[in-house]
Amino acid sequence: MKVCIVGASGKLGRYMVQHALDQGYDVVGVCREKSVHKLDAYKGRITVIPGKTNDRDVIKKAVAGCDGVLTVLIPWGIQQYSTGTAQAVLDYARLDARLVFSCGWHITRDGKDVYTWRFKMLVKLFGWVARLTRLAELDDQVKACQGIFASGRRWTVVRGSDLEEGASQGLPVWSRHVDDPILKSNITRRIDFALFMVEALKNDELIHEAPAIVGCQTPSAIANAPTRPV
Numbered sequence: 001m002k003v004c005i006v007g008a009s010g011k012l013g014r015y016m017v018q019h020a021l022d023q024g025y026d027v028v029g030v031c032r033e034k035s036v037h038k039l040d041a042y043k044g045r046i047t048v049i050p051g052k053t054n055d056r057d058v059i060k061k062a063v064a065g066c067d068g069v070l071t072v073l074i075p076w077g078i079q080q081y082s083t084g085t086a087q088a089v090l091d092y093a094r095l096d097a098r099l100v101f102s103c104g105w106h107i108t109r110d111g112k113d114v115y116t117w118r119f120k121m122l123v124k125l126f127g128w129v130a131r132l133t134r135l136a137e138l139d140d141q142v143k144a145c146q147g148i149f150a151s152g153r154r155w156t157v158v159r160g161s162d163l164e165e166g167a168s169q170g171l172p173v174w175s176r177h178v179d180d181p182i183l184k185s186n187i188t189r190r191i192d193f194a195l196f197m198v199e200a201l202k203n204d205e206l207i208h209e210a211p212a213i214v215g216c217q218t219p220s221a222i223a224n225a226p227t228r229p230v
């Protein structure tokens with residue numbers, strides 16, 4: 001399997017590179033020119049295509065012939081970075097390719113997620129400060145996801161909880177709506193977020209799903225684990 005990782009040099013991206021190599025996949029990574037050095041550990045083992053992830057020519061070249069595309073969707077800057085990135089992937093990936101995108105719990109697919117007052121305030125405040133300082137445009141990430149949901153492509157949008165570093169605990173568990181009891185712990189190891197993204201490539205049950213994930217060893221995941229028949 002040949003896999004393209006868009007945003008490969010970031011923390012999530014590098015974990016995905018490692019997981020993809022562990023699976024024996026051929027990996028093509030896209031990252032900004034100035035960040036290529038962050039992938040030095042993988043020199044000779046992956047193909048790196050330098051460039052901004054919303055550069056359509058860069059994405060066209062990177063996804064050519066790939067069976068799967070893993071995209072780190074980030075809204076940095078006031079430059080339609082998320083929408084530009086997502087649209088380029090949707091336009092240029094092979095029609096049968098599995099497309100897996102990352103985002104946070106603040107993205108809702110069907111409006112049925114229930115957020116705490118504190119969460120909503122934080123998102124609003126961060127969105128406002130980020131736009132004012134021209135650091136990021138959260139709305140653009142929302143728009144990008146709406147475009148993905150509306151597309152007929154074989155997509156999965158993985159919605160990450162709060163993240164922490166640390167050794168892998170295994171594949172996160174997921175649910176369709178924020179506020180489902182299994183998600184209450186709201187914490188996932190970043191390495192496992194990446195694992196979920198990579199595993200999603202071969203899990204057709206996740207096609208056209210927007211799973212909200214949480215660490216499998218967290219209290220809410222353990223307390224709400226499905227009971228197995230004896």
Ligand SMILES: NC(=O)c1ccc[n+]([C@@H]2O[C@H](COP(=O)([O-])OP(=O)(O)OC[C@H]3O[C@@H](n4cnc5c(N)ncnc54)[C@H](OP(=O)(O)O)[C@@H]3O)[C@@H](O)[C@H]2O)c1
Nearest residue numbers: 007009010011012013032035073076102103104160161163
């Ligand atoms: N952080 C959280 O707590 C959290 C929680 C839930 C979900 N998520 C989701 O997880 C994904 C990545 O999160 P992460 O925290 O793990 O971050 P990350 O992996 O460090 O990814 C950051 C990415 O943003 C790029 N980037 C940074 N500044 C940029 C700029 N000014 N212009 C263009 N690109 C820039 C980085 O590229 P360079 O290497 O070139 O800098 C890197 O690819 C996102 O989809 C996010 O929505 C995060």
